[in-house]
Amino acid sequence: MTEPLLSVRGLRIAFPTPAGGQAPVVDGVSFDVLPGEIVGIVGESGSGKSLTARAALQLLPPRAAVSGEIGFEGRDVLALSPRDIRALRGTGIAMVFQDPMTSFNPVLRVGEQIGEALDIHRAPPKQAREARVRELLSLVGIPEPERRARAYPHEYSGGMRQRALTAMAMANAPRLLIADEPTTALDVTVQDQILRLMRGLNEASGTAILLITHNIAVVASLCRRVIVMYAGRVVEDGPVEQVLTAPSHPYTQALLQSVPRIDQPAGRLTAIAGQPPDPASPPPGCRFQPRCTQAMGRCTAEEPPLDAVAPGHRARCWLALGQAA
Amino acid sequence: MSLTLPRPALWRLPSLPASTVIGIALVAFVVLGTLLAPLIAPANPLALSTDILAPPDAAHPLGTDDLGRDLFSRVLYGGRVSLGIGLFSALIGVTVGVGIGLAAGFFGGAIDEALMRMTEVFQVLPKLLVAVVVVSLLGSSLLNEILVIGLLSWTATARIIRTRVMVLREEEFIAAAAMSGASRTRILLRHILPNVAPYLMASTTLQIAGAIMSESFLSFLGLGDPTYPSWGFLLQQGQLYIDSAWWLTTFPGLALAMTIVGFNLMGDGLGQSRAIGGARR
Numbered sequence: 001m002t003e004p005l006l007s008v009r010g011l012r013i014a015f016p017t018p019a020g021g022q023a024p025v026v027d028g029v030s031f032d033v034l035p036g037e038i039v040g041i042v043g044e045s046g047s048g049k050s051l052t053a054r055a056a057l058q059l060l061p062p063r064a065a066v067s068g069e070i071g072f073e074g075r076d077v078l079a080l081s082p083r084d085i086r087a088l089r090g091t092g093i094a095m096v097f098q099d100p101m102t103s104f105n106p107v108l109r110v111g112e113q114i115g116e117a118l119d120i121h122r123a124p125p126k127q128a129r130e131a132r133v134r135e136l137l138s139l140v141g142i143p144e145p146e147r148r149a150r151a152y153p154h155e156y157s158g159g160m161r162q163r164a165l166t167a168m169a170m171a172n173a174p175r176l177l178i179a180d181e182p183t184t185a186l187d188v189t190v191q192d193q194i195l196r197l198m199r200g201l202n203e204a205s206g207t208a209i210l211l212i213t214h215n216i217a218v219v220a221s222l223c224r225r226v227i228v229m230y231a232g233r234v235v236e237d238g239p240v241e242q243v244l245t246a247p248s249h250p251y252t253q254a255l256l257q258s259v260p261r262i263d264q265p266a267g268r269l270t271a272i273a274g275q276p277p278d279p280a281s282p283p284p285g286c287r288f289q290p291r292c293t294q295a296m297g298r299c300t301a302e303e304p305p306l307d308a309v310a311p312g313h314r315a316r317c318w319l320a321l322g323q324a325a
Numbered sequence: 326m327s328l329t330l331p332r333p334a335l336w337r338l339p340s341l342p343a344s345t346v347i348g349i350a351l352v353a354f355v356v357l358g359t360l361l362a363p364l365i366a367p368a369n370p371l372a373l374s375t376d377i378l379a380p381p382d383a384a385h386p387l388g389t390d391d392l393g394r395d396l397f398s399r400v401l402y403g404g405r406v407s408l409g410i411g412l413f414s415a416l417i418g419v420t421v422g423v424g425i426g427l428a429a430g431f432f433g434g435a436i437d438e439a440l441m442r443m444t445e446v447f448q449v450l451p452k453l454l455v456a457v458v459v460v461s462l463l464g465s466s467l468l469n470e471i472l473v474i475g476l477l478s479w480t481a482t483a484r485i486i487r488t489r490v491m492v493l494r495e496e497e498f499i500a501a502a503a504m505s506g507a508s509r510t511r512i513l514l515r516h517i518l519p520n521v522a523p524y525l526m527a528s529t530t531l532q533i534a535g536a537i538m539s540e541s542f543l544s545f546l547g548l549g550d551p552t553y554p555s556w557g558f559l560l561q562q563g564q565l566y567i568d569s570a571w572w573l574t575t576f577p578g579l580a581l582a583m584t585i586v587g588f589n590l591m592g593d594g595l596g597q598s599r600a601i602g603g604a605r606r
Binding site: 169 | 520
């Protein structure tokens with residue numbers, strides 16, 4: 001079995017509450033990303049998926065209390081010194097942010113900002129740097145890279161900015177690219193282009209991708225494995241085909257049912273009743289039980305473990321584990 | 326096929342309110358006058374003559390002082406001193422203010438607390454009184470005046486910059502730069518500083534006005550550098566003859582008022598102008 005590239009173990013991220021306590025917004029999250037793999041993390045807003053990703057780069061606000069382990073190529077990222085984490089950012093793990101509109105410094109030319117990512121780690125001579133910037137821009141499909149490199153971010157469209165941002169993230173050939181909702185702020189047609197771009201980068205350079213999204217369709221089209229998060233916990237993970245066609249956890253089932261389908265008559269959208277729990281006071285037992293249509297006695301008494309329901313497919317549900325009684 | 330993007334027209338004057346235009350015109354008038362003093366001035370400002378306390382006439386457009394020196398020439402050259410002190414002390418004030426504002430806004434926490442408490446101490450100091458005391462103790466020289474005025478006038482800039490930096494710090498492009506592995510110094514100098522620059526135009530302009538006023542106050546009290554007579558110094562000299570030679574106080578006073586009003590109008594205009602980016606967001 002191959003060594004995982006990224007290995008998250010028992011990650012817990014808590015924020016101080018106004019009352020003086022600690023609210024764990026990510027609680028006991030564990031998963032692996034193998035080299036060259038595309039893994040999706042899905043979950044609704046507030047499920048902790050973005051925080052999990054940012055923790056891998058130590059990009060959390062200082063008031064966040066982080067524990068657990070994030071191993072990257074055998075090193076514990078959370079224990080790295082500021083100097084070492086800076087060396088890792090961009091070269092080992094890079095990130096593409098959600099909003100391409102605000103991810104560029106408005107007063108610097110796009111080429112300079114991509115070039116800066118190169119300067120930070122290698123400081124190449126000017127000509128080599130410019131050549132590499134052009135190469136990166138054409139890699140992400142930006143036409144006329146030479147002229148485009150001299151343009152300012154406001155001269156780019158949303159889709160182009162997302163491409164340029166991806167180029168910036170790919171500048172130092174990272175082994176893992178974390179894409180945090182890379183398509184959320186874009187038009188549907190542009191979304192598709194960005195997803196193709198991500199797949200192309202994965203195939204061409206072998207960069208593993210951790211894709212964070214709330215869009216199941218995106219996961220279905222791009223990822224090999226998927227991790228479903230709910231209220232700071234992993235509730236299900238496994239191969240995409242299995243999780244999407246035969247979901248084990250009622251939350252995953254409900255998520256899939258709430259996706260509008262083109263092959264069925266339009267009716268009311270199916271929504272999941274209720275609200276995600278307050279991280280400061282999670283419900284007893286399974287975190288999803290207050291909203292679960294199949295909840296039973298054991299669900300409120302005891303939280304189920306994340307356990308195998310099929311080879312390589314795990315779920316955190318008594319029912320799916322066949323231990324409902 | 327190649328698309329052509331409209332290039333931002335830097336040379337095209339943004340449309341500015343009338344008051345700002347008047348301010349810019351006043352400042353330009355005064356600055357040109359002092360810069361071109363050697364060409365315009367009818368006489369050496371230090372040359373004595375027997376024509377003492379002469380009222381304005383063709384030979385001496387603004388009259389002469391008690392030693393027979395041409396007042397027009399003295400006002401032109403005095404402007405160099407006043408504007409120079411104004412400019413350099415404003416630069417000191419802005420530099421210190423930017424440094425403190427950047428550090429407080431970017432690092433936050435205890436550093437922010439300490440710097441802001443220090444800023445408050447400086448804000449409540451009676452600036453002119455402190456300036457008078459310090460210049461009296463250290464002696465009147467151009468350098469002392471510039472340093473004292475500059476080091477007493479950075480608080481407003483520091484607070485403006487701090488607030489702006491706190492907003493910028495949370496921007497996604499800062500996280501994007503950090504994601505690429507940029508150090509804090511690099512983020513501060515390359516990503517935050519250029520984004521606060523537009524705010525500095527207005528505050529620098531306003532500080533020049535304030536500094537010129539402070540300098541004239543010091544000179545009026547006789548604390549100016551006597552080897553470099555500024556407008557405040559001319560006012561002080563002229564007040565002895567205020568009832569017999571009105572021109573000795575009127576013209577330097579007018580020059581001073583024009584300059585200060587000019588810089589203030591210009592500063593206010595720049596501060597509000599979208600065209601220049603002063604009030605962006």
